Amino acid sequence: MPTMNIIQAVNDALRIEMKRDPRVVILGEDVGKFGGVFRATAGLFEEFGDKRVIDTPLAEGGIIGAAIGMALYGLRPVPEIQFSDFIFPAFDQIVNELAKYRYRSGGQYPAPVVIRTPVGGGIKGGHYHSQSPESLFIHTAGLVVVCPSNPIDAKGLLLSAIRGEDPVLFMEPKRVYRAAKGDVPEGDYTIPIGKAKIVREGDQVTVIAWGAMLHEAMEACEQAAAQGLRPELIDLRTLWPVDIDALVTSVKKTGRCVIVHEAPRTCGFGGELSSLIQERCFVHLEAPIRRVTGWDTPFPYTLENEYLPRAPRILKAMQETTAYEA
Amino acid sequence: MPDTHAQSKAAARRQKSAEPDDLISVLGPDNRKDAPTDLSPDELTKIYAMMVENRLVDERMITLQRQGRIGFYIGSVGEEAAILGAALALRPQDWFFPCYRENGVALMRGLSLRNYFDNMVGNGEDPVKGRQMPNHIAWRPANYASVSSPIGTQYTQAMGAAWAAKLKGDDVVAMSFIGEGGTSSNEFHVAMNFAAVMKAPVVFMCRNNQWAISTPLSRQTASETFAVKAMAYGMPGIRVDGNDLLAVHRVAKEACLRARNGEGPTFIEAVTYRVLGHSTSDDPKVYRPDEEVEPWRKKDPIERMRIYLDARGLWDAKQEKKLREDLDVRIRETFAAAEAAQGPTIESMFEEVYARPFWNLDEQRAEAESFGTAPKH
Numbered sequence: 001m002p003t004m005n006i007i008q009a010v011n012d013a014l015r016i017e018m019k020r021d022p023r024v025v026i027l028g029e030d031v032g033k034f035g036g037v038f039r040a041t042a043g044l045f046e047e048f049g050d051k052r053v054i055d056t057p058l059a060e061g062g063i064i065g066a067a068i069g070m071a072l073y074g075l076r077p078v079p080e081i082q083f084s085d086f087i088f089p090a091f092d093q094i095v096n097e098l099a100k101y102r103y104r105s106g107g108q109y110p111a112p113v114v115i116r117t118p119v120g121g122g123i124k125g126g127h128y129h130s131q132s133p134e135s136l137f138i139h140t141a142g143l144v145v146v147c148p149s150n151p152i153d154a155k156g157l158l159l160s161a162i163r164g165e166d167p168v169l170f171m172e173p174k175r176v177y178r179a180a181k182g183d184v185p186e187g188d189y190t191i192p193i194g195k196a197k198i199v200r201e202g203d204q205v206t207v208i209a210w211g212a213m214l215h216e217a218m219e220a221c222e223q224a225a226a227q228g229l230r231p232e233l234i235d236l237r238t239l240w241p242v243d244i245d246a247l248v249t250s251v252k253k254t255g256r257c258v259i260v261h262e263a264p265r266t267c268g269f270g271g272e273l274s275s276l277i278q279e280r281c282f283v284h285l286e287a288p289i290r291r292v293t294g295w296d297t298p299f300p301y302t303l304e305n306e307y308l309p310r311a312p313r314i315l316k317a318m319q320e321t322t323a324y325e326a
Numbered sequence: 327m328p329d330t331h332a333q334s335k336a337a338a339r340r341q342k343s344a345e346p347d348d349l350i351s352v353l354g355p356d357n358r359k360d361a362p363t364d365l366s367p368d369e370l371t372k373i374y375a376m377m378v379e380n381r382l383v384d385e386r387m388i389t390l391q392r393q394g395r396i397g398f399y400i401g402s403v404g405e406e407a408a409i410l411g412a413a414l415a416l417r418p419q420d421w422f423f424p425c426y427r428e429n430g431v432a433l434m435r436g437l438s439l440r441n442y443f444d445n446m447v448g449n450g451e452d453p454v455k456g457r458q459m460p461n462h463i464a465w466r467p468a469n470y471a472s473v474s475s476p477i478g479t480q481y482t483q484a485m486g487a488a489w490a491a492k493l494k495g496d497d498v499v500a501m502s503f504i505g506e507g508g509t510s511s512n513e514f515h516v517a518m519n520f521a522a523v524m525k526a527p528v529v530f531m532c533r534n535n536q537w538a539i540s541t542p543l544s545r546q547t548a549s550e551t552f553a554v555k556a557m558a559y560g561m562p563g564i565r566v567d568g569n570d571l572l573a574v575h576r577v578a579k580e581a582c583l584r585a586r587n588g589e590g591p592t593f594i595e596a597v598t599y600r601v602l603g604h605s606t607s608d609d610p611k612v613y614r615p616d617e618e619v620e621p622w623r624k625k626d627p628i629e630r631m632r633i634y635l636d637a638r639g640l641w642d643a644k645q646e647k648k649l650r651e652d653l654d655v656r657i658r659e660t661f662a663a664a665e666a667a668q669g670p671t672i673e674s675m676f677e678e679v680y681a682r683p684f685w686n687l688d689e690q691r692a693e694a695e696s697f698g699t700a701p702k703h
């Protein structure tokens with residue numbers, strides 16, 4: 001099995017699906033000859049030509065609007081938004097159009113568009129190259145939202161997403177684009193949408209994370225284990241529909257829960273997860289559910305490491321949660 | 327101001343007769359010494375020195391980025407005439423809404439080099455408090471609005487500021503810059519349309535440097551020129567040699583006069599070239615042939631000005647050498663001081679999200695401070 005990073009795994013998935021399904025087209029800014037600013041589409045223009053790997057004018061609303069039209073007409077567009085911070089000129093097309101097309105047309109027009117976009121901070125990108133806008137899209141009925149943390153999941157989830165019938169926001173954690181490596185199975189395989197993964201088993205506290213923060217949480221769990229704690233770490237992989245069974249099973253076992261995400265706390269996905277869990281696990285909970293998140297500020301430049309929920313903050317929350325006695 | 331009005335009428339006549347696909351040039355291909363300009367010898371040598379400063383700062387910052395001493399840099403090498411020439415037409419009370427390559431305008435309008443470098447390192451003395459990436463400055467004393475990465479947003483805001491000045495009856499013009507890639511954005515269309523409908527006193531500059539990261543201009547428009555677009559919105563569209571400072575200054579000044587006389591917006595396409603990569607993040611060799619770049623190096627706007635000034639007897643090799651040496655020392659010393667300054671405090675991260683922090687920010691600030699400064703990755 002070849003060792004790949006997330007960029008290579010995404011590239012591999014796109015190549016496999018473009019070979020398998022002639023309806024798949026890629027469109028976006030700089031995705032063609034250049035192969036994308038992060039090189040995720042490198043080589044595809046050469047291999048599949050300019051009718052299937054398309055450099056567009058600089059307009060995200062245009063990219064997503066076009067992708068919707070293409071999907072209605074029968075193609076399988078996989079548009080790229082260069083940074084998720086630049087998705088907002090397309091917000092109307094995504095929220096009012098793409099997400100609701102199937103529903104509002106009485107089921108006549110599904111719009112299977114998979115929007116790939118790098119998310120998250122930790123790359124010295126300031127607030128226009130670092131944001132994590134997942135909750136805006138999870139809140140939008142009609143969208144599937146995915147965020148892998150490693151190359152194996154990235155490839156399998158992207159293949160599932162493109163083969164699915166729903167529009168998907170496929171968020172790629174750019175901070176670990178190259179750093180997260182793994183032995184990625186060759187050829188075709190899928191990882192189901194909607195299934196979380198238990199990364200580390202334990203019975204004392206459930207830690208929930210995804211994307212780049214999964215790696216911070218892993219570090220914190222290792223430190224906690226060295227101190228004798230027994231954390232269970234769950235990688236959500238799909239944010240919506242969230243794998244509620246996996247969460248409930250784990251929290252019923254541990255009775256304690258720490259949720260980690262780098263988006264701001266207020267109205268972040270952690271708030272929703274916390275509600276979902278306490279509604280189902282109330283009598284099993286032995287401590288308040290804790291959120292370790294980005295602060296309620298714009299994403300800063302110099303102080304990004306103080307903004308991000310790094311391992312020490314996660315560890316402290318785990319310690320306090322496990323020590324908590326009502 | 328009657329003379330202003332007469333000048334503006336003349337400008338409007340000239341602009342009417344100029345077809346949007348004419349390329350206005352003043353220096354001409356030989357940078358001739360009798361090129362007409364209303365800039366005084368003193369103004370000419372000053373703006374030349376600003377261009378050189380802009381260039382040397384860019385070159386130094388790119389080197390420092392490679393050394394890992396700053397996180398990112400986006401410069402304006404080869405586009406100095408298009409940027410500084412236009413902004414030279416502004417008065418102190420006018421407003422400027424930059425794209426992200428116009429930092430030289432902030433320096434020209436009084437931002438200190440030290441503060442510019444403070445922004446490069448994102449220290450506590452940075453005018454934007456280390457909150458934004460390098461090159462994303464804001465400088466209110468010069469009516470220099472905040473640089474934003476999202477393409478095109480500044481155009482609409484410039485229109486709004488100009489419109490406000492008009493509503494209040496102030497003698498103020500707003501100028502904004504966009505790249506030719508940005509003309510594909512929603513914001514470009516909206517700004518142009520509103521400005522023309524409202525007759526807002528705004529000067530829309532477009533640096534047509536022919537590349538938007540790896541995307542060539544042929545992927546942005548099927549129009550013959552960008553200037554021609556202005557006609558459809560109902561405003562003059564001017565196409566100017568963007569590597570000719572005298573020409574850019576002339577058309578920008580005429581556009582400012584039109585704006586001040588209630589004649590509304592002007593769109594100016596400055597034809598230039600992005601001789602380097604988009605920023606320190608890309609290698610242009612991957613997507614464009616070097617042969618395309620070479621002819622543009624020969625049309626370097628600074629070199630063209632130097633030849634012109636030299637021919638007029640306003641500049642010589644000795645002055646050139648001294649200027650560059652002085653700048654080199656000033657840039658090094660100033661950067662070293664910025665680099666040595668303290669970073670922003672954790673507390674500052676929570677300030678100015680709102681006029682006053684709300685309870686959640688107070689709570690979170692206390693939590694963040696309890697962890698202190700994080701280990702770097």
Ligand SMILES: Cc1ncc(C[n+]2csc(CCOP(=O)(O)OP(=O)(O)O)c2C)c(N)n1
Binds near residue numbers: 029086427505507537
């Ligand atoms: C809305 C938005 N989409 C994408 C980007 C990413 N991006 C940054 S610069 C750039 C190209 C801009 O080209 P152009 O407008 O021609 O200006 P230039 O950089 O050539 O001066 C792109 C696509 C962005 N900043 N904002």
